[in-house]
Amino acid sequence: MEPVTIRELYAQKENYLNKKVQINGWVRTVRSSKTFGFIELNDGTFFSNLQVVYDESLPNYKEVAKLGAGSSIRVSGQVVESPGAKQSFELKAATIEIEGLASADYPLQKKRHTFEYLRTIAHLRPRTNTFSAVFRVRSVAAYAIHKFFQERDFIYVHTPIITGSDAEGAGEMFRVTTLDFDKTPRNEQKEVDFTKDFFGKETNLTVSGQLEGESYCMAFNKIYTFGPTFRAENSNTPRHAAEFWMIEPEIAFADLSDNMKLAEDMLKSTISYVLEHCSEEMNFFNSFVDKSLLDRLGNIVRAKFGHITYSEAIEILKKSGERFEYPPEWGFDLQTEHERYITENHFGKPVFVTDYPKEIKAFYMRMNDDDRTVAAMDLLVPGVGEIIGGSQREERLEVLEKRIDELGLNKEDYWWYLDLRKYGGARHAGYGLGFERLIMYLTGMTNIRDVISFPRTPKNAEF
RNA sequence: UCCUCGAUAGCUCAACGGUAGAGCAACCGGCUGUUAACCGGUAGGUUGUAGGUUCGAAUCCUACUCGGGGAGCCA
Numbered sequence: 001m002e003p004v005t006i007r008e009l010y011a012q013k014e015n016y017l018n019k020k021v022q023i024n025g026w027v028r029t030v031r032s033s034k035t036f037g038f039i040e041l042n043d044g045t046f047f048s049n050l051q052v053v054y055d056e057s058l059p060n061y062k063e064v065a066k067l068g069a070g071s072s073i074r075v076s077g078q079v080v081e082s083p084g085a086k087q088s089f090e091l092k093a094a095t096i097e098i099e100g101l102a103s104a105d106y107p108l109q110k111k112r113h114t115f116e117y118l119r120t121i122a123h124l125r126p127r128t129n130t131f132s133a134v135f136r137v138r139s140v141a142a143y144a145i146h147k148f149f150q151e152r153d154f155i156y157v158h159t160p161i162i163t164g165s166d167a168e169g170a171g172e173m174f175r176v177t178t179l180d181f182d183k184t185p186r187n188e189q190k191e192v193d194f195t196k197d198f199f200g201k202e203t204n205l206t207v208s209g210q211l212e213g214e215s216y217c218m219a220f221n222k223i224y225t226f227g228p229t230f231r232a233e234n235s236n237t238p239r240h241a242a243e244f245w246m247i248e249p250e251i252a253f254a255d256l257s258d259n260m261k262l263a264e265d266m267l268k269s270t271i272s273y274v275l276e277h278c279s280e281e282m283n284f285f286n287s288f289v290d291k292s293l294l295d296r297l298g299n300i301v302r303a304k305f306g307h308i309t310y311s312e313a314i315e316i317l318k319k320s321g322e323r324f325e326y327p328p329e330w331g332f333d334l335q336t337e338h339e340r341y342i343t344e345n346h347f348g349k350p351v352f353v354t355d356y357p358k359e360i361k362a363f364y365m366r367m368n369d370d371d372r373t374v375a376a377m378d379l380l381v382p383g384v385g386e387i388i389g390g391s392q393r394e395e396r397l398e399v400l401e402k403r404i405d406e407l408g409l410n411k412e413d414y415w416w417y418l419d420l421r422k423y424g425g426a427r428h429a430g431y432g433l434g435f436e437r438l439i440m441y442l443t444g445m446t447n448i449r450d451v452i453s454f455p456r457t458p459k460n461a462e463f
Numbered sequence: 464u465c466c467u468c469g470a471u472a473g474c475u476c477a478a479c480g481g482u483a484g485a486g487c488a489a490c491c492g493g494c495u496g497u498u499a500a501c502c503g504g505u506a507g508g509u510u511g512u513a514g515g516u517u518c519g520a521a522u523c524c525u526a527c528u529c530g531g532g533g534a535g536c537c538a
Contacts, residue, residue: 029498029499029500031496031497031498031500031501031502032497033493033494033495033496033497033500034493034494034495035494035495036495036496036497038497038498038500039495040498049498051497051498053496053497055495068489069488082496083496084496084497084498085498086497086498087498103486104488104489104490105473106488106489107473107488109473109474109475109487109488109499110472110487110488110499111474111475111486111487111488111499112474112475112499113474113475114474114475116530116531117474117475119530120530127475171536171537171538172536189491208538229538231536231537231538233536233537234464234536235464235535235536235537236464237532237533237534237535237536237537238531238532239537239538240537240538241535244538245538246538247538271525326535335534335535336534336535337534338531385538386537386538387538388538389537389538432537432538433538434537434538435538436538437538438538443494447531448538459528459529
């Protein structure tokens with residue numbers, strides 16, 4: 001008999017009622033009495049469990065009654081209406097074969113565990129309600145993002161993970177090397193001689209695929225990347241990880257407002273898709289993680305995102321009457337407390353903040369006509385903060401070269417990036433979306449370590 | 464990296480200078496429709512590590528390690 005999944009049972013209950021089926025899955029709990037008992041079975045395909053009823057007619061009744069949580073079993077039997085209040089149908093077991101026992105020290109209990117504890121058993125936590133919901137949403141959201149871009153004729157570009165460019169400008173990098181640390185080759189100046197290294201030069205893990213993405217944008221018009229990114233920042237916060245996934249679209253013949261339109265459409269489309277396709281998971285989050293989640297996400301899909309310039313934001317903050325730890329001042333970056341005030345108190349919805357002072361933004365962002373701000377945009381969302389950062393890129397070769405000089409950067413390092421402006425450079429814009437931050441926003445989970453399977457953070461690379 | 468709070472049984476917590484406890488899990492037994500099942504019993508601890516104060520330290524002090532929250536860096 002072909003095994004059926006619990007997802008199929010829930011989706012087409014009528015087709016299976018009073019039919020014989022086989023289900024393979026893992027035991028969540030067993031409740032046994034003298035002559036019969038119940039098993040909560042989860043097969044990984046659906047958020048809800050299947051209740052299996054068994055009795056002493058099973059030849060291995062005694063072993064089944066003693067099954068511990070976590071054990072894997074194969075159950076054959078008939079799908080029947082359930083008299084119980086908590087499920088409409090159940091599986092009346094004819095046979096239960098034990099595939100693999102879980103020993104008595106199985107660390108997951110029926111009781112609620114803290115997320116901190118579950119992080120120490122990250123290899124087992126996908127078997128819990130919360131993490132099964134998180135990682136199904138993560139998978140569906142990833143699909144929704146690909147679907148969004150593919151349907152709009154964006155080309156999915158795989159930018160390199162090992163980069164020879166040490167000038168991506170987005171943070172501290174992890175070095176990639178095959179050199180022997182005990183006897184590193186040195187040149188005459190006693191510096192490490194990277195010409196002896198695997199690539200013959202210094203290489204690192206990428207902190208952003210943007211620069212390479214721009215190159216493909218100048219060929220395909222609309223591209224996106226979706227891949228892992230690495231930052232060696234000593235950031236100890238619930239919103240930062242050393243390894244995380246980022247989506248970076250780049251569009252040609254487009255300006256900052258096209259860019260924001262794209263970002264807004266993408267977010268709304270992704271949220272709608274997840275709400276529609278993960279209703280059990282989303283209801284679970286709304287009940288047990290964040291009671292305002294569904295209201296908030298529903299509002300986002302319907303709302304028009306706010307738009308203000310950095311300069312307007314500073315004025316709003318100054319007039320707010322709020323006592324900020326860091327008083328808002330033009331020319332200084334917005335503090336977390338400022339961003340929270342803008343998005344949570346002043347607007348109560350996602351807000352694009354645009355046109356930041358050039359001093360606090362990256363060299364590649366397009367200079368505005370005022371010569372003091374650049375065409376940058378950050379999207380701030382309630383609860384999570386900055387979820388998207390992007391800009392219109394500087395397409396004018398001489399302006400870009402001037403900016404590189406002003407910032408004391410080395411033009412040779414950007415030779416191929418400057419070529420893109422030299423050979424048919426076009427206006428273009430793009431942004432980076434932190435995928436984990438999107439998942440936090442979608443699920444209400446408050447720690448990035450709980451929305452990535454095996455989180456890498458400072459001092460933590462177990463598993 | 465800075466500030467702040469914390470670490471006691473497998474898990475979640477109590478004991479707040481004077482004999483380390485409970486619930487759950489585990490183990491043994493009972494129970495004819497349970498659903499965080501229920502009832503009875505058993506076992507489980509150098510109180511994160513290293514020092515110090517004290518007649519006496521889980522409790523007070525110092526350092527370190529790890530974790531939470533906040534900040535910076537950002538996505």
